[in-house]
Amino acid sequence: MKHEELTHKIIGSAMKDHSTLGNGFRKVIYQRALTIEMEMTIFYEGIDIGTSRVDFFVENAVMVELKALIRLEDVHLAQAMNYCQA
Helix, strand or coil: CCCHHHHHHHHHHHHHHHHHHCCCCCHHHHHHHHHHHHCCCCEECCEECCCCCCCEEECCCEEECCCCCCCCCHHHHHHHHHHHHC
16 A cells, blocks of 8 residues: 555554543544644644644645544545545
C-alpha cells in the first residue's frame, strides 16, 4: 500500500486517543488529543492558521478527517471525496 507506514502511525495515534478518552466526546476533543499525540501544529506559509478544512493533512500525503460517530453515513464519504477534489 502506498503510504502504509504513515497511515499505520496515524491509525495507531487515533486508537491510542480513543482508548484513553473512550466514547462520547465531541469531535473537537478527539481532534485536540490527536493534535497532541501527533505533535502537529497547522501552519500556512509560516503563519499559524489554527484550523483547516481537512482536520489534518499529514506530510502532504494523507488527509485525516475525524468523526465522532457510531456509524459513518454516505454523506461522510461524500464530504471526504469533496475534500479530495478540492
